[in-house]
Amino acid sequence: MAKVRFKGYGEVEVPVGTTILKAAQGIDAPEGYACGGVCACSTCHVYVTSGQGLLSEQEDEEADMLDKAFDVRANSRLGCQSTIEREGEIEVEITRESLEAFENEHPEHRGKYTTWRKSAS
Incomplete structure (x- = not known):
C-alpha cells in the first residue's frame, strides 16, 4: 500500500498500481479529468511535492500533454498517467488549472475550491 496525501484535501491509502487520479477520486479530492483519464488533456495536472520516485516514469505522451498545461514545473505530472509503483x-x-477544470466538470461545486474566482464575480 502507498499513502497519498493531497495538500488541503486529505490522504488515502491505495494499492500499488493505482494512479494519482484514482487516489484523488477515492477521497473526493477535486482533481480535474475532462478527458476521463486517458491522457487526452492536461486537466489532471498536479505537482508531486514528495515521493516522485514511487511513481512510474513520465512517458512521451504525458510530456506532450504537459506542454499544453499552465505553470508546468519540474515536479509536474498528469494524475491519470502517474501510476504508483x-x-x-x-x-x-x-x-489551480485542475481545480478550475474540476469545477467546470462539476458545476455544483463552482467556487468551492477556487476561492480566487469568488472575488472576481
Whole structure:
C-alpha cells in the first residue's frame, strides 16, 4: 500500500498500481479529468511535492500533454498517467488549472475550491 496525501484535501491509502487520479477520486479530492483519464488533456495536472520516485516514469505522451498545461514545473505530472509503483508516502498538490477544470466538470461545486474566482464575480 502507498499513502497519498493531497495538500488541503486529505490522504488515502491505495494499492500499488493505482494512479494519482484514482487516489484523488477515492477521497473526493477535486482533481480535474475532462478527458476521463486517458491522457487526452492536461486537466489532471498536479505537482508531486514528495515521493516522485514511487511513481512510474513520465512517458512521451504525458510530456506532450504537459506542454499544453499552465505553470508546468519540474515536479509536474498528469494524475491519470502517474501510476504508483512502490509502497511509501507521496504528497501531491492539485494545481489551480485542475481545480478550475474540476469545477467546470462539476458545476455544483463552482467556487468551492477556487476561492480566487469568488472575488472576481
